[in-house]
Amino acid sequence: MTDESPSRLTSDDHLGRVLLSEEQLAQRIIEIGEQVTEDYAGRRPLLVCVLRGAYAFCTELAFSIDLPVEIDFIAVSSYGSSTRTSGVVRLVKDLDVDLSGRDVILVEDIVDTGLTLRYLRRSLEARGPASLEVCTLLARESADLEGLGVRYVGFTIPGDFVVGFGLDAAERYRNLRYLAVYEPEDH
Ligand code: 5GP
DSSP: OOOOSOOTTSTTSOEEEEEEOHHHHHHHHHHHHHHHHHHTTTSOOEEEEEETTTHHHHHHHHHHOOSOOEEEEEEEESSTTSSSOOSOOEEEEOOSSOOTTOEEEEEEEEESSSHHHHHHHHHHHTTOOSEEEEEEEEEETTSOHHHHTEEEEEEEEOSOOEEBTTBOBTTBSTTOSSEEEEOOTTO
C-alpha cells in the first residue's frame, strides 16, 4: 500500500502526521541489517526482542541480517495503557535462552528516558553474555545514547508520542506499516 494517509484500519482515530513511511523504515532497517552482518561476521548473534513494541522491527531486522541469528523474546512494562512512563519497569516475560557466552543484541523499539534500557541492560549483563549491544529503531533527541551504550539507532526523533510499526497507544495501531504521531483527544 503506498497511500500513507490514515487508513481504513484506523480512520476513527487520533493519527497525526506520518513521521516515517513504510519505505523509509524498510530502507533504514536494511542498512542496519547490513551493518550488523558486517560487525558480527563469523558469529551467531542472539536477537533479544523487547515485546511488544519491537516485534515488527525485530522481524524486519532479522530478515536483513545475513547470518545464522537466533531470536528470543523478553517483555517489560513501564507504561501500562498510558502514554506516560510509570517510572517503574516490570519484567512481564523472561527469556527462554541461556545468555552465557552468547553475543546478544538487544532489539528495542524506542529509547525515551532510558529507564527501560537501563533495567534490561542490568538484567541481561548479570547473565554473563560474551557481548551485549543495543539496537533501537527510534531514539529521542534527548536520550543519552552514548551513556546508555546504544550501538545501532534507526532514527532520532523529537518528543511526540508515536504509534505504528509495532508501537501502540493502549494496544492500538501496532499493525500500521508506518509510524505516525499520536494525537490524543485533549490535544
Ligand atoms: P523509556 O524507558 O526509555 O522511557 O521508554 C521506553 C519504552 O517506552 C519503549 O520501549 C516504549 O514501549 C515506550 N515508549 C516511549 N516513547 C514512546 C512513544 O512515542 N510511543 C510508544 N508507542 N511507546 C513509547
